[in-house]
Amino acid sequence: MTRLALLATLLTFLSGTALAVEKTVYGLNEYARLQGMDLQVAAKLDTGAKTASLSARDIERFKxxxxxxxxxxxxxxxxxxxxxxxxxxxxxxxKRRAGDFNPEEGKTYTARPVIELELCMGTALRNIEVNLTDRSAFQYPLLIGSEALKRFGALIDPSVKYAAGKPRCTSEALAAE
Incomplete structure:
Protein backbone atom coordinates (compact mmCIF):
# COMPACT_ATOMS: atom_id res chain seq x y z
CA MET A 1 0.00 0.00 0.00
CA THR A 2 1.36 3.40 -0.93
CA ARG A 3 1.91 6.06 1.65
CA LEU A 4 -0.86 8.16 0.11
CA ALA A 5 -3.36 5.26 0.26
CA LEU A 6 -2.34 4.50 3.84
CA LEU A 7 -2.78 8.15 4.81
CA ALA A 8 -6.22 8.30 3.13
CA THR A 9 -7.32 5.13 4.93
CA LEU A 10 -6.07 6.47 8.27
CA LEU A 11 -7.83 9.83 7.77
CA THR A 12 -11.09 8.09 6.84
CA PHE A 13 -10.87 5.93 9.96
CA LEU A 14 -10.05 8.88 12.22
CA SER A 15 -12.84 11.08 10.82
CA GLY A 16 -15.33 8.23 11.35
CA THR A 17 -14.04 7.72 14.89
CA ALA A 18 -14.27 11.45 15.64
CA LEU A 19 -17.84 11.49 14.35
CA ALA A 20 -18.77 8.55 16.60
CA VAL A 21 -17.23 10.29 19.62
CA GLU A 22 -19.65 13.22 19.17
CA LYS A 23 -22.69 10.90 19.19
CA THR A 24 -24.57 9.51 22.18
CA VAL A 25 -25.43 5.84 22.42
CA TYR A 26 -29.09 5.20 23.16
CA GLY A 27 -30.83 1.86 23.56
CA LEU A 28 -33.81 0.44 21.73
CA ASN A 29 -35.99 1.98 24.46
CA GLU A 30 -35.34 5.11 26.49
CA TYR A 31 -37.06 7.20 29.13
CA ALA A 32 -38.11 10.59 27.78
CA ARG A 33 -39.43 13.65 29.60
CA LEU A 34 -42.03 15.72 27.78
CA GLN A 35 -40.98 19.19 28.90
CA GLY A 36 -43.86 21.53 29.58
CA MET A 37 -46.19 18.58 30.23
CA ASP A 38 -44.32 17.40 33.32
CA LEU A 39 -44.48 13.79 32.17
CA GLN A 40 -41.93 11.02 31.78
CA VAL A 41 -42.71 8.15 29.38
CA ALA A 42 -40.98 5.10 27.99
CA ALA A 43 -40.19 5.56 24.32
CA LYS A 44 -39.29 3.25 21.47
CA LEU A 45 -36.47 4.50 19.27
CA ASP A 46 -37.20 3.50 15.69
CA THR A 47 -34.74 4.33 12.90
CA GLY A 48 -37.23 2.90 10.38
CA ALA A 49 -39.79 5.61 11.16
CA LYS A 50 -39.13 9.11 9.86
CA THR A 51 -41.19 11.12 12.34
CA ALA A 52 -41.87 10.85 16.05
CA SER A 53 -45.39 9.92 17.21
CA LEU A 54 -47.05 10.73 20.53
CA SER A 55 -50.12 8.93 21.80
CA ALA A 56 -53.04 11.37 21.84
CA ARG A 57 -56.83 11.21 21.71
CA ASP A 58 -59.69 13.61 21.02
CA ILE A 59 -57.47 15.60 18.67
CA GLU A 60 -59.08 18.73 17.27
CA ARG A 61 -57.85 21.76 15.38
CA PHE A 62 -58.98 25.28 16.21
CA LYS A 63 -58.08 28.89 15.47
CA LYS A 95 -47.86 5.90 4.88
CA ARG A 96 -50.52 3.34 5.80
CA ARG A 97 -49.55 -0.24 6.49
CA ALA A 98 -51.14 -3.06 4.49
CA GLY A 99 -53.57 -3.93 7.31
CA ASP A 100 -54.61 -0.28 7.63
CA PHE A 101 -55.29 0.34 3.93
CA ASN A 102 -58.90 0.49 2.69
CA PRO A 103 -58.94 0.20 -1.14
CA GLU A 104 -62.42 1.75 -1.31
CA GLU A 105 -61.13 4.88 0.42
CA GLY A 106 -58.19 5.08 -1.98
CA LYS A 107 -55.84 6.87 0.44
CA THR A 108 -52.43 5.30 0.95
CA TYR A 109 -51.62 7.70 3.79
CA THR A 110 -53.08 9.07 7.01
CA ALA A 111 -52.96 12.83 7.69
CA ARG A 112 -51.77 13.62 11.22
CA PRO A 113 -51.30 16.94 13.01
CA VAL A 114 -47.71 17.74 13.97
CA ILE A 115 -46.60 19.86 16.92
CA GLU A 116 -43.21 20.91 18.26
CA LEU A 117 -42.22 19.49 21.61
CA GLU A 118 -39.23 19.86 23.92
CA LEU A 119 -38.03 16.35 24.71
CA CYS A 120 -35.35 15.31 27.20
CA MET A 121 -33.45 12.02 26.92
CA GLY A 122 -30.54 11.51 29.31
CA THR A 123 -29.00 14.99 29.53
CA ALA A 124 -29.97 16.08 26.02
CA LEU A 125 -32.90 18.46 25.53
CA ARG A 126 -34.09 19.00 21.97
CA ASN A 127 -37.01 20.57 20.12
CA ILE A 128 -38.53 17.90 17.90
CA GLU A 129 -41.63 17.49 15.78
CA VAL A 130 -44.14 14.83 16.85
CA ASN A 131 -47.27 13.74 15.06
CA LEU A 132 -50.33 13.03 17.18
CA THR A 133 -52.11 9.69 16.93
CA ASP A 134 -53.70 7.20 19.28
CA ARG A 135 -50.93 4.75 20.18
CA SER A 136 -52.78 3.19 23.13
CA ALA A 137 -52.73 -0.21 21.36
CA PHE A 138 -48.92 -0.09 21.35
CA GLN A 139 -46.54 -0.79 24.25
CA TYR A 140 -44.80 2.59 24.01
CA PRO A 141 -46.77 5.87 23.97
CA LEU A 142 -43.91 7.68 22.26
CA LEU A 143 -42.09 6.55 19.14
CA ILE A 144 -38.98 8.54 18.27
CA GLY A 145 -38.15 8.41 14.57
CA SER A 146 -35.01 9.12 12.57
CA GLU A 147 -35.51 12.89 12.17
CA ALA A 148 -35.62 13.38 15.96
CA LEU A 149 -32.79 10.89 16.49
CA LYS A 150 -30.59 13.01 14.20
CA ARG A 151 -31.29 16.04 16.38
CA PHE A 152 -30.14 14.05 19.42
CA GLY A 153 -26.94 12.93 17.66
CA ALA A 154 -28.02 9.38 18.44
CA LEU A 155 -26.31 6.08 17.81
CA ILE A 156 -28.79 3.27 18.51
CA ASP A 157 -27.65 0.00 20.08
CA PRO A 158 -30.67 -2.34 19.83
CA SER A 159 -29.11 -4.79 22.30
CA VAL A 160 -29.42 -2.21 25.10
CA LYS A 161 -32.43 -0.66 26.84
CA TYR A 162 -32.48 2.62 28.77
CA ALA A 163 -28.78 3.37 28.15
CA ALA A 164 -29.27 7.10 28.85
CA GLY A 165 -30.96 6.50 32.22
CA LYS A 166 -33.65 8.77 33.60
CA PRO A 167 -34.02 12.20 31.94
CA ARG A 168 -32.00 14.85 33.76
CA CYS A 169 -31.98 17.93 31.54
CA THR A 170 -31.24 21.43 32.63
CA SER A 171 -32.66 24.56 31.03
CA GLU A 172 -29.18 25.21 29.55
CA ALA A 173 -29.29 21.88 27.67
CA LEU A 174 -31.49 23.28 24.88
CA ALA A 175 -29.17 26.25 24.40
CA ALA A 176 -26.25 23.83 23.92
CA GLU A 177 -27.98 22.19 20.96
Whole structure:
Protein backbone atom coordinates (compact mmCIF):
# COMPACT_ATOMS: atom_id res chain seq x y z
CA MET A 1 0.00 0.00 0.00
CA THR A 2 1.36 3.40 -0.93
CA ARG A 3 1.91 6.06 1.65
CA LEU A 4 -0.86 8.16 0.11
CA ALA A 5 -3.36 5.26 0.26
CA LEU A 6 -2.34 4.50 3.84
CA LEU A 7 -2.78 8.15 4.81
CA ALA A 8 -6.22 8.30 3.13
CA THR A 9 -7.32 5.13 4.93
CA LEU A 10 -6.07 6.47 8.27
CA LEU A 11 -7.83 9.83 7.77
CA THR A 12 -11.09 8.09 6.84
CA PHE A 13 -10.87 5.93 9.96
CA LEU A 14 -10.05 8.88 12.22
CA SER A 15 -12.84 11.08 10.82
CA GLY A 16 -15.33 8.23 11.35
CA THR A 17 -14.04 7.72 14.89
CA ALA A 18 -14.27 11.45 15.64
CA LEU A 19 -17.84 11.49 14.35
CA ALA A 20 -18.77 8.55 16.60
CA VAL A 21 -17.23 10.29 19.62
CA GLU A 22 -19.65 13.22 19.17
CA LYS A 23 -22.69 10.90 19.19
CA THR A 24 -24.57 9.51 22.18
CA VAL A 25 -25.43 5.84 22.42
CA TYR A 26 -29.09 5.20 23.16
CA GLY A 27 -30.83 1.86 23.56
CA LEU A 28 -33.81 0.44 21.73
CA ASN A 29 -35.99 1.98 24.46
CA GLU A 30 -35.34 5.11 26.49
CA TYR A 31 -37.06 7.20 29.13
CA ALA A 32 -38.11 10.59 27.78
CA ARG A 33 -39.43 13.65 29.60
CA LEU A 34 -42.03 15.72 27.78
CA GLN A 35 -40.98 19.19 28.90
CA GLY A 36 -43.86 21.53 29.58
CA MET A 37 -46.19 18.58 30.23
CA ASP A 38 -44.32 17.40 33.32
CA LEU A 39 -44.48 13.79 32.17
CA GLN A 40 -41.93 11.02 31.78
CA VAL A 41 -42.71 8.15 29.38
CA ALA A 42 -40.98 5.10 27.99
CA ALA A 43 -40.19 5.56 24.32
CA LYS A 44 -39.29 3.25 21.47
CA LEU A 45 -36.47 4.50 19.27
CA ASP A 46 -37.20 3.50 15.69
CA THR A 47 -34.74 4.33 12.90
CA GLY A 48 -37.23 2.90 10.38
CA ALA A 49 -39.79 5.61 11.16
CA LYS A 50 -39.13 9.11 9.86
CA THR A 51 -41.19 11.12 12.34
CA ALA A 52 -41.87 10.85 16.05
CA SER A 53 -45.39 9.92 17.21
CA LEU A 54 -47.05 10.73 20.53
CA SER A 55 -50.12 8.93 21.80
CA ALA A 56 -53.04 11.37 21.84
CA ARG A 57 -56.83 11.21 21.71
CA ASP A 58 -59.69 13.61 21.02
CA ILE A 59 -57.47 15.60 18.67
CA GLU A 60 -59.08 18.73 17.27
CA ARG A 61 -57.85 21.76 15.38
CA PHE A 62 -58.98 25.28 16.21
CA LYS A 63 -58.08 28.89 15.47
CA UNK A 64 -56.40 31.23 17.95
CA UNK A 65 -55.40 34.75 16.89
CA UNK A 66 -55.60 33.71 13.23
CA UNK A 67 -53.25 30.74 13.73
CA UNK A 68 -54.16 27.06 13.65
CA UNK A 69 -53.70 25.24 16.95
CA UNK A 70 -54.39 21.69 18.07
CA UNK A 71 -56.08 20.56 21.29
CA UNK A 72 -55.68 16.97 22.52
CA UNK A 73 -55.52 14.70 25.53
CA UNK A 74 -52.59 12.37 26.07
CA UNK A 75 -53.67 8.75 25.58
CA UNK A 76 -51.24 7.52 28.21
CA UNK A 77 -52.70 5.66 31.22
CA UNK A 78 -54.96 8.55 32.27
CA UNK A 79 -51.86 10.76 32.34
CA UNK A 80 -53.81 13.97 31.86
CA UNK A 81 -57.38 14.89 32.57
CA UNK A 82 -56.95 18.35 31.06
CA UNK A 83 -56.48 19.10 27.37
CA UNK A 84 -53.12 20.20 26.00
CA UNK A 85 -53.02 23.00 23.44
CA UNK A 86 -50.12 23.63 21.08
CA UNK A 87 -49.65 25.53 17.81
CA UNK A 88 -49.99 23.28 14.77
CA UNK A 89 -46.64 23.05 12.95
CA UNK A 90 -47.90 21.18 9.91
CA UNK A 91 -49.88 18.14 8.74
CA UNK A 92 -47.86 14.99 8.15
CA UNK A 93 -48.77 12.28 5.65
CA UNK A 94 -47.97 8.91 7.20
CA LYS A 95 -47.86 5.90 4.88
CA ARG A 96 -50.52 3.34 5.80
CA ARG A 97 -49.55 -0.24 6.49
CA ALA A 98 -51.14 -3.06 4.49
CA GLY A 99 -53.57 -3.93 7.31
CA ASP A 100 -54.61 -0.28 7.63
CA PHE A 101 -55.29 0.34 3.93
CA ASN A 102 -58.90 0.49 2.69
CA PRO A 103 -58.94 0.20 -1.14
CA GLU A 104 -62.42 1.75 -1.31
CA GLU A 105 -61.13 4.88 0.42
CA GLY A 106 -58.19 5.08 -1.98
CA LYS A 107 -55.84 6.87 0.44
CA THR A 108 -52.43 5.30 0.95
CA TYR A 109 -51.62 7.70 3.79
CA THR A 110 -53.08 9.07 7.01
CA ALA A 111 -52.96 12.83 7.69
CA ARG A 112 -51.77 13.62 11.22
CA PRO A 113 -51.30 16.94 13.01
CA VAL A 114 -47.71 17.74 13.97
CA ILE A 115 -46.60 19.86 16.92
CA GLU A 116 -43.21 20.91 18.26
CA LEU A 117 -42.22 19.49 21.61
CA GLU A 118 -39.23 19.86 23.92
CA LEU A 119 -38.03 16.35 24.71
CA CYS A 120 -35.35 15.31 27.20
CA MET A 121 -33.45 12.02 26.92
CA GLY A 122 -30.54 11.51 29.31
CA THR A 123 -29.00 14.99 29.53
CA ALA A 124 -29.97 16.08 26.02
CA LEU A 125 -32.90 18.46 25.53
CA ARG A 126 -34.09 19.00 21.97
CA ASN A 127 -37.01 20.57 20.12
CA ILE A 128 -38.53 17.90 17.90
CA GLU A 129 -41.63 17.49 15.78
CA VAL A 130 -44.14 14.83 16.85
CA ASN A 131 -47.27 13.74 15.06
CA LEU A 132 -50.33 13.03 17.18
CA THR A 133 -52.11 9.69 16.93
CA ASP A 134 -53.70 7.20 19.28
CA ARG A 135 -50.93 4.75 20.18
CA SER A 136 -52.78 3.19 23.13
CA ALA A 137 -52.73 -0.21 21.36
CA PHE A 138 -48.92 -0.09 21.35
CA GLN A 139 -46.54 -0.79 24.25
CA TYR A 140 -44.80 2.59 24.01
CA PRO A 141 -46.77 5.87 23.97
CA LEU A 142 -43.91 7.68 22.26
CA LEU A 143 -42.09 6.55 19.14
CA ILE A 144 -38.98 8.54 18.27
CA GLY A 145 -38.15 8.41 14.57
CA SER A 146 -35.01 9.12 12.57
CA GLU A 147 -35.51 12.89 12.17
CA ALA A 148 -35.62 13.38 15.96
CA LEU A 149 -32.79 10.89 16.49
CA LYS A 150 -30.59 13.01 14.20
CA ARG A 151 -31.29 16.04 16.38
CA PHE A 152 -30.14 14.05 19.42
CA GLY A 153 -26.94 12.93 17.66
CA ALA A 154 -28.02 9.38 18.44
CA LEU A 155 -26.31 6.08 17.81
CA ILE A 156 -28.79 3.27 18.51
CA ASP A 157 -27.65 0.00 20.08
CA PRO A 158 -30.67 -2.34 19.83
CA SER A 159 -29.11 -4.79 22.30
CA VAL A 160 -29.42 -2.21 25.10
CA LYS A 161 -32.43 -0.66 26.84
CA TYR A 162 -32.48 2.62 28.77
CA ALA A 163 -28.78 3.37 28.15
CA ALA A 164 -29.27 7.10 28.85
CA GLY A 165 -30.96 6.50 32.22
CA LYS A 166 -33.65 8.77 33.60
CA PRO A 167 -34.02 12.20 31.94
CA ARG A 168 -32.00 14.85 33.76
CA CYS A 169 -31.98 17.93 31.54
CA THR A 170 -31.24 21.43 32.63
CA SER A 171 -32.66 24.56 31.03
CA GLU A 172 -29.18 25.21 29.55
CA ALA A 173 -29.29 21.88 27.67
CA LEU A 174 -31.49 23.28 24.88
CA ALA A 175 -29.17 26.25 24.40
CA ALA A 176 -26.25 23.83 23.92
CA GLU A 177 -27.98 22.19 20.96
Missing amino acids: RDGETWVRFYLAIDDAHEHPIERPLSRISKI
